[in-house]
Amino acid sequence: MLVVEKLEKSFSGGDRPVPVLRGIDLTLDASRTLALTGESGSGKSTLLHLIAGLDAADGGRILIDGDDLAAMDDTRRAALRRGTVGVVFQQFNLIPSLTVAQNIAFQARLAGRNDRDWDARLTERLGLASHTHKYPEQLSGGQQQRVAIGRTLAARPKLVLADEPTGNLDEDTGEQVLDLMLELVAETGAALMMVTHSTRLAARMERRLHLERGEIRC
Numbered sequence: 407m408l409v410v411e412k413l414e415k416s417f418s419g420g421d422r423p424v425p426v427l428r429g430i431d432l433t434l435d436a437s438r439t440l441a442l443t444g445e446s447g448s449g450k451s452t453l454l455h456l457i458a459g460l461d462a463a464d465g466g467r468i469l470i471d472g473d474d475l476a477a478m479d480d481t482r483r484a485a486l487r488r489g490t491v492g493v494v495f496q497q498f499n500l501i502p503s504l505t506v507a508q509n510i511a512f513q514a515r516l517a518g519r520n521d522r523d524w525d526a527r528l529t530e531r532l533g534l535a536s537h538t539h540k541y542p543e544q545l546s547g548g549q550q551q552r553v554a555i556g557r558t559l560a561a562r563p564k565l566v567l568a569d570e571p572t573g574n575l576d577e578d579t580g581e582q583v584l585d586l587m588l589e590l591v592a593e594t595g596a597a598l599m600m601v602t603h604s605t606r607l608a609a610r611m612e613r614r615l616h617l618e619r620g621e622i623r624c
């Protein structure tokens with residue numbers, strides 16, 4: 407599903423570029439789960455952003471479902487972000503002017519999917535059935551994150567990238583949200599790569615990779 411080879415990325419740091427990712431290799435098969443851990447500043451979010459096609463690498467390559475990200479034009483990359491790859495961020499990034507139901511349906515519509523039964527089932531499974539007409543500001547943090555997960559999974563992505571998806575939640579709520587996310591990705595056959603600072607949450611994933619100063623230390 408995902409192959410990352412010799413990935414490199416630097417950011418400009420005054421007079422010379424500062425390397426942030428130094429030759430990352432990893433693979434993730436369909437239906438598998440992977441935790442990415444590492445100190446603050448080790449490059450976890452940078453790696454996730456590159457895989458999501460939100461930023462371009464300086465070297466190496468990323469294959470998603472066999473397609474090289476760098477070889478895609480902007481339209482194809484945007485389509486990939488809407489359909490094949492789904493991203494869940496720590497900040498829920500919901501659209502404040504849309505209701506829960508509309509937020510959940512939004513991403514799927516962009517991806518050209520309109521499956522009301524699946525949307526309804528997701529809403530039910532995420533415990534949001536009695537909140538569908540509410541707006542994000544009327545929800546708790548845990549509820550908002552569940553909407554964000556629903557919005558991502560409504561498009562039935564093959565690869566879910568989650569950047570500290572429970573980072574804004576208390577431990578119990580975070581655990582419940584992760585349980586749901588794991589159940590739902592298992593149900594849809596999606597692969598899940600999750601950045602987390604929590605060793606407890608990382609232990610719930612099938613594999614763990616540790617980033618240290620831009621390199622993988624298993």
Ligand SMILES: Nc1ncnc2c1ncn2[C@@H]1O[C@H](COP(=O)(O)OP(=O)(O)OP(=O)(O)O)[C@@H](O)[C@H]1O
Binds near residue numbers: 418446451
């Ligand atoms: N757009 C950017 N421009 C310049 N430097 C950047 C940019 N994005 C990230 N960096 C730098 O790259 C390094 C890695 O950042 P990144 O956000 O990937 O780390 P992280 O492991 O996700 O950290 P955290 O756990 O704190 O979120 C940091 O030193 C950061 O300052």
